[in-house]
Amino acid sequence: MRTIKLSALAGAVLLASACSQTTPTQNTDTQASQQQVQPPVAKKIPHVTEIHGYKLVDNYHWLRDDTRSSTEVLSHLEQENRYADAKLAPIDTLRTTLFEEIKNKIAKDDRSVPLKRGDYYYFSEVKGDQEYRTYYRSQHADGSDATEIFNANERAEGQSYYGLGALSVSPDGKLMAFAEDTLSRRIYTISVKNLETGEIYTDKLEGAAQSIEWGNDNRSIYYIKKDPVTLLGFQVFRHVLGEDQSKDELVYEEKDNTYYTYLTKSKDGSEVHIVHHATESKGLSILDANNPKAKPQRPLPRTKGHEYGMLKQGDFYFIYTNDNAVNFKLMKAHKNDVADKSKWKTIIAHNPDAKLEEVELFNDHLVYQSRVEGIGTLNVLNLKTQKQQTLTFNDPAYMASMTGNYELDSQFVRVSYQSMTTPNTIYDIDLNTLEKTQRKQTKVLGDFNADDYASERLFIEARDGVKVPVTLVYKKSMFKKDGTNPLLQYGYGSYGSTRDPYFRVSTLSLLDRGFVYAIAHIRGSQALGRPWYEDGKKLNKKNTFNDFIDVTKALVKSGYGDSERLYARGGSAGGLLMGAVINQAPELYHGVHSAVPFVDVINTMLDDSLPLTTNEYDEWGNPNEKVYFDYMRSYSPYDQVSAQNYPNMLVTTGLHDSQVQYFEPAKWVAKLREYKTDNNTLLLKTDMEAGHGGASGRFKRINDIALSYGFIIGLAEGKL
Secondary structure (H helix, E strand, C coil), X not given: CCCCCCXXXXXXHHHXXXXXXXXXXXXHHHHHHHHHCCCCCCCCCCEEEEECCEEEEECCHHHCCCCCCCHHHHHHHHHHHHXXXXXXXXXXXXXXXXXXXXXXXXXXXXXXXXXXXXXEEEEEEXXXXXXXXEEEEECCCCCXXXXXXXXXXXXXXXXXXXXXXXXXXXXXXXXXXXXXECCCCCCEEEEEEECCCCCECCCCEEEEEEEEEECCCCCEEEEEEECCCCCCEEEEEEEECCCCHHHCEXXXXXXXXXXXXEEEECCCCXXXXXXXXXXXXXXXXXXXXXXXXXXXXXXXXXXXXXXXXXXXXXXXEEEXXXXXXXXXXXXXXXXXXXXXXXXXXEEECCCCCEEEEEEEECCCEEEEEEEEXXXXXXXXXXXXXXXXXXXXXXXXXXXXXXXXXXXCCCCEEEEEEECCCCCCEEEEEECCCCCXXXXXXXXXXXXXXXXXXXXXXXXXXXXXXXXXXXXXXXXXXXXXXXXXXXXXXXXCCCCCCCCCCCCCHHHHHHHCCCCEEEEECCECECCCCHHHHHCCCHHHCHHHHHHHHHHHHXXXXXXXXXCXXXXXXXXXXXXXXXXHHHHHXXXXXXXXXXXXXXXXXXXXXXXXXXXXXXXXXXXXXXXXXXXXXXXXXXXXXXXXXXXXXXXXXXXXXXXXXXXXXXXXXXXXXXXXXHXXXXXXXXXXXXXXXXXXXXXXXXXXXXXXXXXXXXXXXXXXXXXX
């Protein structure tokens, strides 16, 4: 998938203001110095692709180097970095202030709420200036006899990047498999640790995805190997402890490269599920976890357009399906009747006005989330009495999800809750009484008071009459609904991924400087159900861009934002959104941050050797078909760059990005430099060590946020 809470100390805000001010003479000298800095100019070497009678000319194709070793390409990226650093020099102090400001709001010592899995309670902890977490387990819920099982700080030592994938403990609790990525390409090496002796075995499973599941013999490990070129996980292997990886048995191979493959295990531990997931189809194959020689069995034939998942309870399955139900429904069938849909029993009927999204199964209850008018609502169904209750919360817009519910035999459901003014809060909720017990709320250091901030939920009419939900937040004492506040609008709008109203401590640094922060829940997400997604993909993709622009215009008209200080931010497919929006309406925005942007739509979707391409034909369309080619060409940001004024822009990427290759933003910036007719700032910043997710480590990541917010605040305050 081409896929960031909240009051600062008054002293920190004053410090930010004081440290970033210059005298008029100093400011003039700085601006003059910046004007003398010249941006890199990429050479042009035409690369022609002929398709559908049309010649695609890509003058910057040479910037693509799959080995990431070309001296010429690396030199160009380094030149861009030096240019960006020079142009950003006026906000160096501001970026440092933002880093410290955000860091100082985060509690250095943090422990997760223990969760029960099998015979143990598991939790993690981070202390002081540690970048990564240490993992523990205990036989008691209070963690009183906790023992350390994994220290990511020790494993990350000496690595420029460290990504921990899955930690998977064997059924008998004696062994743990773990997946690590030290390049940021999302290609993992799986190792095994003996939790009783501390020994790390010699077993090394290279070239893997992060999914790991154990067989119940405590010797078999199921994992997925990735194609080294496309990075698709397509082969499921069974590894036996002590054996060389070359002897691993191929259990399943995905022949259709439009599918992703990953592994899960049934809550009762009896089955390993091989999940097959394409954009418009989803299903699974089942392995008997008790049989070390098991072969995968498919409970239902895999058919185009059918998406389903299964939850096991004894001899029955609960089936989450879109069969004759665009917003999904939940059915139930005996294990012998799964293939016969006529014998399915309806548990949760299809609702055309609310999408069924998440289902958690317990012995006596079922908890499900349905999205009503964009808000994910949690409901509890008593499976014995059929009594149904709905969980309620106070915020006008919020994000609630189930987390850490690994036990079937439980009278509580654990829920993670947050809003744009409420820090993430963990509740254990009684399934019978709905009584909430707060287990933890993320600490925000300093004088944070949620009552100082306000969040609103709006519905804004787009140009075609459709009403788009928008969530926004601001600091009450600094907000005036008179069009004087700077406004930052965020959007994504792809893959059916809904960006819920979340709390981020970093957003406080914007709000405390008078910004309004808005999330536009545009088409292409599933904020208003599955049809909302269908209306923002393939040949409807432009609705996504139009929604974002129309939301911006409406917020200005309603007095939420200053028309001269409007900013936009999006990453990955949200970076595509940024690119399309600035081609269509560049005059709206004073500044834009486009992170790891998917902007070269046609060239990428024509190249099936690139990661993700074939999986995403159902999202964007296949440009080998002329109807999709013509439509893509009409909005693809790289192809639609023209001779016009563009806003100030920051474009960020990672050299090792596995989702959106670095050369897409590099080529885009080169072409923008060639065509744009303004003197506004255009910066390309490449992290030469990171991938799609940016830097690793909890404090290192703050540097990325400080760069983004520093660029936007710097523009708003006239420093850039």
